Amino acid sequence: MILEATAITKDFKVKQKKFRALDRVSFALDEKEVLGIVGESGSGKSTLGEIVGGLQKPTSGSVYYDGKDISNLNGDDKKLFRRSVQFVFQSPKETMNPYFSIRTILAEPLRINYRKLSKTEIERSISDMLIRVGMDPKNTLSYRPSHFSGGQLQRIAIARALLLDPRILICDECTSSLDVSLQAQILNLLVSLKKEIGVSMIFISHDISVVRYISDRIMVMKDGHVVEIGESDEIITSPKDSYTKTLVETAYR
Numbered sequence: 001m002i003l004e005a006t007a008i009t010k011d012f013k014v015k016q017k018k019f020r021a022l023d024r025v026s027f028a029l030d031e032k033e034v035l036g037i038v039g040e041s042g043s044g045k046s047t048l049g050e051i052v053g054g055l056q057k058p059t060s061g062s063v064y065y066d067g068k069d070i071s072n073l074n075g076d077d078k079k080l081f082r083r084s085v086q087f088v089f090q091s092p093k094e095t096m097n098p099y100f101s102i103r104t105i106l107a108e109p110l111r112i113n114y115r116k117l118s119k120t121e122i123e124r125s126i127s128d129m130l131i132r133v134g135m136d137p138k139n140t141l142s143y144r145p146s147h148f149s150g151g152q153l154q155r156i157a158i159a160r161a162l163l164l165d166p167r168i169l170i171c172d173e174c175t176s177s178l179d180v181s182l183q184a185q186i187l188n189l190l191v192s193l194k195k196e197i198g199v200s201m202i203f204i205s206h207d208i209s210v211v212r213y214i215s216d217r218i219m220v221m222k223d224g225h226v227v228e229i230g231e232s233d234e235i236i237t238s239p240k241d242s243y244t245k246t247l248v249e250t251a252y253r
Ligand SMILES: Nc1ncnc2c1ncn2[C@@H]1O[C@H](COP(=O)(O)OP(=O)(O)OP(=O)(O)O)[C@@H](O)[C@H]1O
Pocket: 012, 013, 014, 019, 021, 039, 040, 041, 042, 043, 044, 045, 046, 047, 048, 206
């Protein structure tokens, strides 16, 4: 087990009132496993992803990375955790500085995290990674984000995340803004990278058919609760909860 979340609760204050976005959510992620998290908008998927990835703090509950509570990590352990868990979000453009070239955007995290790397080594790493995600470095590195389509930018965002050699990749609706054929291309890319690199993934989407395509197990969420969790095929072919049944029927009707 690489990551474990135990009884994660998250409260937000909305108009002076407490709103519970997550209510005692627990799950574990195995090494090299892809766990899909599915549920309708507002069910708490993104909040959960950000909490287990250390971007938000839970109101109560704990997240363990390699058996260590992430809220107690300091110094080098904290840095290593931050590097080991990378995110790919829905809108890659929003996570890239529009004035920077892709070369700078990709080199920056490497420079910060691996101070000893030379310019040449960085250039080689980012070029190799671009090739891996299906982009031609020569036609990519000198351009700014606005030069690229959504699908191309998502490939670049995946390259940026993988350059840091993460053990966990959290993909939050990372194919949702793409049309169906591009969505399939990015999913196929993630599937092949998963086999090649063996990274664990948390794959968040509102679309259970997309989640099924990539996930070993699926966790279904509703109103901040876990409704059901199990092997992907089992969740799809014999869902136990009525909400899961509705999700499956709607997706495969
Ligand atoms: N910073 C915040 N302040 C107040 N409420 C929030 C905040 N962040 C999230 N919420 C609320 O928590 C609930 C869960 O949000 P979250 O974004 O995690 O859901 P989601 O399942 O990822 O949905 P979506 O796919 O629409 O993002 C929602 O009702 C949302 O409005």
